[in-house]
Amino acid sequence: MQVSLTTPPVAESRNGATADAAPVLRLEGITKTFPGVKALDGVTLELYPGQVTALVGENGAGKSTIVKTLTGIYQPDGGTISLGGEPVHFATAQDATAAGITAIHQETVLFDELSVAENIFIGHAPRGRFGLIDWSKMRRDAQEILSRIDADLDPDMPLRELGIASKHLVAIARALSVDARVVIMDEPTAALSHKEIEELYELVERLRAEGRAILFISHKFDEIFRIADRYTVFRDGQHVGSGLIADVDEAELVRLMVGRSVDQIFPQRAHNVGDEVLKVVGYAHPTEFDEINFTLRRGEILGFYGLVGAGRSEVMQALFGVTRPSKGAVRIDGQVRVIRSPAEAVENGIVYVPEDRGRQGAVIGLPIFQNVTLPSLAQTSRGGFLRLSEEFALAREYTERLDLRAAALDQDVGNLSGGNQQKVVIAKWLATKPKVIILDEPTKGIDIGSKAAVHGFMAELAAQGLSVIMVSSEIPEVLGMSDRVIVMREGLIAAELEGEALTPENLVRHAAGIGAQP
Amino acid sequence: MTQFLKSREAILSAAILALLMLIASRFPAFVAPSNLARVFTDTSPLILLALGQTVVILTRCIDLSVAANLALTGMVCAMLNATYPGVPVAVILVLALVMGAVMGMVNGLLVWKLNIPPIVVTLGTMTIYRGIIFVISGGAWVNAHEMSHAFTGFPRAELLGLPVLAWIAILVTGLFFLGIARTPLGRAFYAVGGNPHAAVYTGIDVGKTQFMAFTISGMLAGLTGYLWVARYSVAYVDIAGGFELEVVAACVIGGISIAGGAGTILGTLLGALFLGIVKNALPVVDISPFWQLAISGTAIIVAVAFNTRSGRNKGRIILKRAEGHA
Amino acid sequence: MTETASHGQAPRHIPDRLQGPGARLLKSWELLLFAVAVAIFVANSFASPYFLNAWNLSDATFNFTEKAMIAFAMALLIISGEIDLSVASIIALCSTAMGAAVQYGAGTPEIVLIGLATGLACGAFNAVLVTKMGLPSIVVTIGTMSLFRGISYIVLGDGAYRGYPADFAYFGQGYVFWVISFEFVLFALLAVLYYILLHRTNFGRMVYAIGNNATAASFSGIRVARVKFILFLLTGLMSGVAAICLTSRLGSTRPSIAFGWELEVVTMVVLGGVSILGGSGSIPGVVIAAFVMGLVTFGLGLLNVPGIVMSIFIGLLLIGVIALPRLWAMWRR
Structure with missing residues (x-):
């Protein structure tokens, strides 16, 4: 397989990828507000049968909120969702599933202790007499769906024994089991190897050929241009553009995402x-x-x-x-x-800034200054006793060097954006003079702003x-x-x-x- | 079948068999069917409560109020019987189930609607339920002579050679096997405990499932409350004091993971039977019954050490050549 | 390439704190709890003429001093994300060890040493199982709870140890001056020590960091297992101290000594505002909670309300103090 990096391959026009086809799912004017944040501000999103729509946007643009709205986890404060032309309302996740909307998530959200078959059918298992779950039918159906996607998995195998790629196959089988009209894939390739990604693309092709509408969320431009028919861009909770992939290039998408043209x-x-x-x-x-x-x-x-x-x-x-x-x-x-x-x-x-910021990097729950001084307590304390003035001084020195944006140094680090949390983690280590x-x-x-700051700082270091x-x-x-x-x-x-x-x-x-x- | 042989349940079964054989080698009378039936009957209350606790622990919660619930329901039933001896046992059974369920629902609602950690909720309701017993009884005992024959006779009545108490334990265990394996709620307990985040996406309401678990646990505690006071023909404030921890112990020994989402009904049954056999065997093999506490403590530690060892995650295999060996 | 990150602007100044100490105090759990304590105190003084009597109040402190000693260490342990349910059983085992020593003619210094050493040994046993073998502390300590008390039962059966030396009685029955008991002085001293340990030292900071996120704390160079090991040791040690006081006060040892105390200690800690999920809480909160529990027990006792009924109040308080703010928030929404 050839990977082109300098120029994105232009998507060949595909069947049905024309502007006048009727969308199967249409969201209009969707608004969702959380305390202090307008996560979605009147956004529009259309998904077409047999087409892959790529949803792009920076972190915090509202992508995960729209996924949660579509799957019934969140209820929008305003706006309409129509499915096949009919207005619908998803009060629960079950409503969304019943309407034929299913999601495959960033981290494969499945159940390790349950079997493959159960993971495929949980929430809508086939029922037999007295409304009891019909295990033999469930196994047969699971086997049938798995063979449809060429997945050689034992339906009785507990999920914990499978690798990440196999778990993805189970998630996809689950999507097929509900006969979903709309399949949402939220960064499905993020944790997959090269070969597994290729297999995933084939599955996307198959889902497309079966006439399902696919919402594909991804940060990787090469894959967007490779498999998407359409794109929609969100920025800061607003819809800033959408259209056919064939009519757009990478630079234009980036411009839409960040609101300015950046190289x-x-x-x-x-x-x-x-x-x-x-x-x-x-x-x-x-x-x-x-x-x-x-x-x-x-x-x-x-x-x-x-x-x-x-x-x-x-x-x-x-x-x-x-x-x-x-x-x-x-x-x-x-x-x-x-x-x-x-x-x-x-x-x-030797110090290490981990990839998993929320779990291994910042100690959420502790204030910024305490995060910064955590490995340097021996330096800021005297005889094992804390000296707060020294801590604030050290924290100030390094957070200001990194141009941290925060209201105060005693603010919980969990209230900062991802980029600023990263700055706190780096400041923590620089204070140890590694x-x-x-x-x-x-x-x-x-x-992108924090990115440039981190790059600049690396060079300076x-x-x-x-x-x-x-x-x-x-x-x-x-x-x-x-x-x-x-x-x-x-x-x-x-x-x-x-x-x-x-x-x-x-x-x-x-x-x-x-x-x-x- | 091969999967079963590697399971916790198989090891626990083997341990129980070995224990029985060891006892039988010196005291064959212990493994006589009639004596085993007696041991089972004696263990029935523990089985009932442990089954309820199992679904609670599966959903990542814990119910420390079960023994207090049992005692309060038992006291209410006993006082009702003492005051109105004519009330039929069927009514008392319904009352016990409903009362227990309501107390479980209180726990469940506090966990579900107010999001208070289950250990705090049930620690609180445990002391409240115990206190209420004192308030309603004034600290007095309800003794055997105050109870009607129908009331005390029900759990002891024999049916096909087994007392009703044992039959109820068998029936409830059967219902749990069926309910856990073949109802959506039963599977939801695993889903909620195994991955609450994902459970939401599959349309399972995490809080409501936990509420159901507490309700079931409470209902069984209530039922056992009546059976307990009827069997021992006495009700007072402190009955079944500290029993909640024995119940949790049965679950832990049975391999129910305190982290939620893992464990089986068979495991719980075996865990409870293990404790029951130890308790009943000690006097037979002429070891002071005072050893019981220390033995069950050791069993808990061994069980959890074993479960944690076998369940530990291995790192991912990246090296191609390591793949074959793993 | 000299200036980076700041994009040409002067670095922006970040203030140390958003709110002054006053504003933070006003919003604190401790203040709410303190108000409850004062209300109970006032209500008690009106309800019973015997309440505002120095000797009666002094007697009342025995209701909580021993439990509070354990609660201090337990607070740190719970803040770090672990729990020790075996504390009451450690008391039983310590007391049994001390009683056995008496039978061999041990004097007061030896008895005290044996009590403390047994507490430390029990704490170390828990610590090894949790920190070295990686087992969940709630299950481990349910196990050791049975094991430690079980050993007491094996040793004592339904018997009891008596015959403690006369001067041993000082720890649980002596007074430093006037109505101030030795136990109360020890309680106050330990409160100050634990306050300093948790809120003023590097060790305390590490406890908070571990409780909020043990992985990130470890990735920040903190020796998580070592800190937790010390916390289990401290909890065992404090149980030993409590065992000395309680045994001295009772003058005898039965295996059922301090039965059910583990839950009262945990209640005290949680009532004091320590999150059962770890990461937050304070020693002043636990101190006030100790007083609240002691005052409730004592006040209702003066009104001839038996202890078991008071537990209803404690249970309601435990749930209420967490539930009411949440109910209030739901109501306003």
């Missing part, structure tokens, strides 16, 4: 790297990675590229002491160090002599920021690219394993 600009950097700071030799883990060797120099930004699930985060978490490698050694400034816990990593000057900072997908899911490891799946970011890039595939280092060799094509080929062929 992603990365900071200019002088490549002056210093002595070796970190050396990883023969790092291995029984199931996650093997033969990991690399070095990191002072003032260098080392990119780690690969597909999701290539083992990059696993290596980083081992370096940070979260998991233990079974083999291998780490040298910091030439000294062999054993890191058995994050606490020891921090003591050795030698090596590892950033795992540092700009994932944050707005490197210029000041900090060594940076950046795990990223965004090719422009990897190319724009890194001095050198290590590509990982299936738990192994597939390539180390630098200078001339550092091209998008090389990154993709090595990550996908195509580069191995002569």
Whole structure:
């Protein structure tokens, strides 16, 4: 399969993708207000049978709110939803399901302890005598649906024994089981590998061929242009544009999303790297990675590229002491160090900004300043006793350097936007004056403004002599920021690219394993 | 079948069989059918309450008020019988079920509508229900001679060689097997506990499902309340004191995960039987009954250690060559 | 490339705090609870002529001092996201160990040491199961609750230990001066110590961080398991202290000693505004809750209302203080 990165492939016009077809689902003037936030402000969305409509927008644009409105989780404050021309109202999730609307979510939201068949049919299981669930019919029906999508899964297998891709198949089988007229796919490829994504595309094709209307939410432009027929763009809870994919290009979509024309600009950097700071030799883990060797120099930004699930985060978490490698050694400034816990990593000057901000990064519930000083308490306290003035001073110093937007330093970090939470996490680590900072997908899911700030700051840190490891799946970011890039595939280092060799094509080929062929 | 052999239930069954064989090797009388029937009857109240607790724990809640509910319902039934000996047992049974269910609903409503953590709610209602017993009884006992023969005779009446109490436990267990496996509500208990977020998307109301679980648990506690005072022919403020923790223990030993969403009715049944057998066997094998508490404590710790070990998530397998071995 | 992130503007100033200390106090749980305590105090003084008597009030403190000692440590444990339901059983085991020591002729210093050591050992046992083996604390401590008291039953059966030395009685029956009992002084001292530990030290900050998000706390370099281990040790130790006071006050040990106290201690902590889900709560709240529970028990006692009925009030209070604000919010919506 060819991946083109420089120019998006123009979607070929498909059957029925014309402007005059009648929409099966139409939302008009939908408004939804939460305390303090207007999440949806009179938005319009139309879905057509046999067509894929891509919904794009930055985080906070209202995409998840519209999904929850469509699936009956939220009830809109105003506006109309009409299905097949008839006005409908979904008071509960069950109403939406009964009307033939089904959703496949970002994290496969299914039940680990229940069987495959039950996951497909929960909420609408076939009933036999006395209204009891008819297990044998449920199994047969599940088998039939699974074979329709070529999924070789045992209906009786508990879901917990399946991998993520198989769970997706179950979610899709579930969508088919209700004979859905409308299928919502909320970032379905976010956690899938390359091959699994291809299989998912085939399924989308099949759903389209069966005449279902598909709402496809994605951040990945290449896939939008590959499989969508139409697009709708939301910005800040408002509908800002929609039309046929064939009539639009990537630049136009970005302009609609952000409200201005932006080319992603990365900071200019002088490549002056210093002595070796970190050396990883023969790092291995029984199931996650093997033969990991690399070095990191002072003032260098080392990119780690690969597909999701290539083992990059696993290596980083081992370096940070979260998991233990079974083999291998780490040298910091030439000294062999054993890191058995994050606490020891921090003591050795290695810090880690995790990808999962809400769970592993910020301590939601604690104020901003306490988040910043958490690893530096030894520095701000005296004899184990807190000194609040020192804490505020330290927190102020670093949050202002990162241009944090907050009302006050004693505000709960949970009230900040994703981008500002990320700044708090980075500020927390900078306050420890580390030698090596590892950033795992540092700009994932944050707005474009904060993104630029994070990029700028990374460059400044490197210029000041900090060594940076950046795990990223965004090719422009990897190319724009890194001095050198290590590509990982299936738990192994597939390539180390630098200078001339550092091209998008090389990154993709090595990550996908195509580069191995002569 | 092979899946069953690897399950917690199989291991627990084996443990119970081994225990019985061990006892039988020295005291064969213990495994005589009549004695096993007696042990089962004796364990019936625990089984009934543990079944109710199971659905509550499945939905990520806990019900610490069951023993107080049992005692309050038991006291009301006993006082009603003492005052109006003519009221038929059928009416008392209905009263016990309804009273218990209402007390369960109070818990359920507080959890559902006000979103108060279940442990706080049931800790509160536990002390309230106990206190009410004192208020209505004035601290007095209702003794055997104040109760009618029909009242005390019902749970002990024999039917095909087993007392009614045991038959009720069997019947309720059967209903639970059927209800959990084959009704949407039964499956919803697993869905709500396993992944509450996803349950909402499949059209399951999490709070309402928890409310139903508390109602069922309360209803069974009420039913057991009548059976308990009738069987022991006495009602007072402190009956079944601390029993709520034995009930939770039966569930934990049976492999019901305190984190919700995992466990089976068979497991709970086995967990309750294990505790019942230990309790009844101690005097037979000439160990002081004072050992019982320590043994069940150890059993709980072993069970939870075992469940947590086997349920621990492995990291994802990324290395191609590791895939074959896993 | 020198200036970044700030986009050419001067960095914007972020104030330290949005609200002054006064505004935060006004909205606090502690103030609400304090109002309840005052109301109960006033109501009691009107209801019974015996209430406002120094000796009677002093007697009343025994209703909560021992439980409150455990509640301080339990508050930290619950804030960190764990719980220990075995505390009352630890008291039983400590008391049994002390009673056994008496039978071998131990003097007061040895008895106290044995009580504290047994408490620490029980706490360590819980700590190992929870932090080293990764088991859920609520289940583990339901297990050890049976186990610890079970050992007391094995040792004592339906018997009892008596014959504690005369000077041992001081811990539960002695007075430091006038009506101020040793127990009350110890309670006050521990309240201050735990206040400092939770609200003024790095350790306390880590407890809050762990309770709000243990994973993120660990990823911030905090040794989560070590902190929790210490908290279980502290809870065991405080149970040992409470066991010394209670045993001294009663003058004897039965295996049923302090039966059901674990739930009263948890009630005290939750009533004090500690979130049962972890992450928030304060020592002043627990102190006021201790007084509320003590005053209710004492006041109703003066009116000849038996203890079990008071538990209705405590139960209503526990649910009411959480439910009423939520009902109020629903009503206004």
